[in-house]
Amino acid sequence: MNELSRPADGAASAFLPVYEPDLSGNERRYVLEAVDSTWISSRGAFLDRFEGAFGEVVGTPHVTAVCNGTVALHLALHCLDLQPGDEVIVPSFTYIASVNTIVQAGAVPVFADCTAEDWLLDPVDVERRITPKTRAIMPVHLYGAVCDMDRLCALAERHRLEIVEDCAEALGSTWRGTHVGRFSAAATFSFFGNKTVTTGEGGMVMARDAAMLRRLRIAKGQGMDPDRRYWHVAMGFNYRMTNVAAAIGLGQIERLPAILARKKAIAARYRANLANHPFAFQEMRPEVDSSDWLVSLLLPRGANRDAVMERLARLRIETRPVFYCAHHMPHHERPDLVLPVSEDIAARGMSLPSYPALTDADVDRVCEALVEVVQRRG
């Protein structure tokens, strides 16, 4: 019996979402502790413990928690003191927050193409787009893969540019053994519900040094002088994380090694199962150890992605398209810009169920269904 002939609501076809968080550790206990303590706002022991545990994972204590990954980006960019007309080079193939926050910080996003193999910022195209107004480069480590940081850092050094990595999808990913984010003046993470570690909504900014950390902390708390209440020394925001969110985050990060190990196994199984089929997976450079956040692949040219996703949905398997190119969106449109690699990936890419509780049998079921659906010409 093939997948398509199975009843849609039978025991053999439980619904498989693209993602669901695994909150099976101390998350619940810590949240109740936070509530019982009445420390539910943006001060409390769980914030310190979560920042401490996160700092150990990424290899620097210079981290500060914020209320989501988007404001994390805005805060990082704000603290670069960008001036009107300054340019930040960003991939067009990314989540929209990477681009919106550049505009919100008063700068101009300059879109660069990505490379066909790893779907990430192409250093050759970045170099072509550097102008006297370029101030920063934003590498985005999509799906857990890591940009070519050797070449991007060399470019930044040669042209005196800052780097701001968007690591929202790459907690646990390393380049030559160094955790992502460590290459930046300030780098950001997200703890949205489908990210490797979640706090419901949440984020983290990692600073290059103590001086940048101090600036980030002041700006995230209304610009208030840390030593003098209601005396505001700089422009600021309220981007603070709550102690309740941090309680969830601490429970999550305690289990990060187990979560990452399971995600690696899931990604390896997808790749092995589909090795002899006409799908192109995102390829990792040899320097990369990926967190395998979301297993993503390109459908063969000519397949109808919407139809494939619709057929899989009828088999109770959720998938999601990769991001559309930002330079095609109405508010960021660049009518004359053509980024051939990004546009091709955006049109053919798809992400598969990749959450830690997914079983090997679930992965096999997704693979069989995908092959069947695509062979029928989507």
Ligand SMILES: *Cc1c(COP(=O)(O)O)cnc(C)c1O
């Ligand atoms: C999730 C994500 C963000 C934004 O994070 P939020 O916590 O949802 O605000 C930014 N960039 C990328 C690449 C993301 O995947």
